[in-house]
Amino acid sequence: MIAKTFFGFEEILAQELRTLGAQEVEVGTRAVLFKGDKGFMYKANLALRTALKILKPIYYFRVFNEQSLYKGIQGIDWSKYIHENQTFVIDTTVHSDHFKHSQFVAQKTKDAIVDQFRAKTGQRPSVEKDFPDLRINIHIDRDQCTVSLDTSGASLHHRGYRTATNIAPINEVLAAGMLLLSGWDGKSDFLDPMCGSGTLLIEAAMIACNIPANINRKEFAFEKWNDWDNDLFDTVIDSLMKRVKEFHYSIKGYDKAPSAVKKTEDNIINANLEEYITVERQNFFETEKNNSGPLHIVFNPPYGERLDIEMEMFYKNIGDTLKKNYPNTNAWFITANLEALKFVGLKPSRKIKLFNGSLEARLVKYEMYAGSKRTKFQKE
Template structure:
């Protein structure tokens, strides 16, 4: 099988899969290949925090032209995977000079499947781009082709708890990857002083309590497969043997009261309200850090989200508050411009390269020991940074909280939420 992920999170995903019992784990580019049974596929979808989707390869072949693709796909016995009353969709990923257009490859696969059914039944299954019963993925590297069933459906970053967000929300997968790379697992205080819609806070709480990230999803694609084992998945879904107690605090604050309100709704929707404290409070107003010391992790605005002239003041303020108010903490700051980090004025103990969407970013780790000084590489006679003045931009562009769509779960759920609860999907549908 193949687990897709974001660039620079492959090592974290590989460790997650090994912990779930995967064999033959190999790291690739934005993916990890592994072997395992049906139960492991279900577990990977439910438990992997840094996976975007889990693919199950069904056919591999070589193709030197589009006709080779068509013929190879048409030779597959599609009754094992698809039926006339089910819809399907094809996602093509192409890295090849032979095939210049991924959409053309997808059309060839679609035509081969349609013709296979037409020759036997004089009918063809329908295509549904938005909500297919069966999602197929074809990956081509040069002339090596792999056709897979997508067992996830919607990307696994869509956890199901988010009902509101700001202008530039952090991906749930990236947030979980940042926390896992830091090594924090709930053994100390966790704070995000610029928390936005609360993604880091929610992912931290789910890690601390060992709640599966997929617990709130309405459905996985494999639930529509012919061989879906409802009883097996129910046992996996309801197994809370790995749950943990959490004895510290998770704290979120933000300068925007509207973002705190949105974060509160997301947190409540995730059933984590009792574990996360929220407050409307600008970062610069912290004169003393919460005790006991632990981990500070945040995703401040970058240049795309604020005027360049404001960057120096913002990041200088962050460095000043880290130095004076958060002694004893380990701080992790995500940004993408070197000058942003330069304005923080502290020497990092470690740097992690990550991608936030298309932006090549860094997460820098700062150990905030007592008496920490600004990096001596900064010139002594450099002008003092301009004091940070928070933007007066309103939150009117931020998305208003959306109505809850996920009817699979009760309105309020708590971390023990999977006890005595069974997936509500209908009896196994024919694989399509």
């Protein structure tokens, strides 16, 4: 099978898969290949935090032109996967000199499938873009065509808990990946000082408690398959929920906008995580750390794309607040405003290249040592 992910998350997705019990894990570009049975396919969709989709390849063939594509698709017995009275949709990715348009590939694939059914039964399945019974993925790389079934359906970042959003909310998979890259393991207090609609807070709590990432999701594509096994699915859920653990630290979010605080609270309730997360209306720049223990901060500040603010001063305030008010803290944040990073006034100990949508970004880490604040005052 193939687990699709964002650039920069391949290694942590591979580690997630190994921890879950996947076999023959192999890292690719924005994807990780692995082997597993039907139960593991269910488990991967439910539990993986950094996967966007799980694809199940069913056929490979070489393709050079329209005729070889049509013949290759007809080489599959589609009655194993769909009935003539059901619906399907085709997603295509094309990197080939033989084909210029992915829509053309999708059209020829559709023709080959419906022609096969019409020849055998006199009837044909129909195309349904929004809620198909079967989602088919065609990937053409030069002269190699891979036909896969999309086991997930809608992208796995649709966790099911977020019904209220703020301006440009962070993608749930991106949030989970940032947290895992930051080393968040639930063994300290956690703070998101600019929490927006609460995605980082919720993903942090789910990681800390080992709650399956997609336990709140409404449906997966495989639930409409001919071989859907509801009993097996329930068994997989039960096994995953037995691994849920308690969390004995605090997870807190700040936002200065009352609307953001309300949206975060609503989403936390949707995720059934009220006992683990608290939210306060606070301006981060007017706060300070309230205990001497270690603190893990991860946040998603504005980049200039979303809000009308003075970026240089805003990022300077981030650095000043961390330096003066947050000793004994590891602080991570993502930004696509690489120029504004210069004004933080602190030297990052790590910089990781990521993408937030189409924007090239950096996930940066700043280490605030407990002695730095005392040293500063002694010099003064």
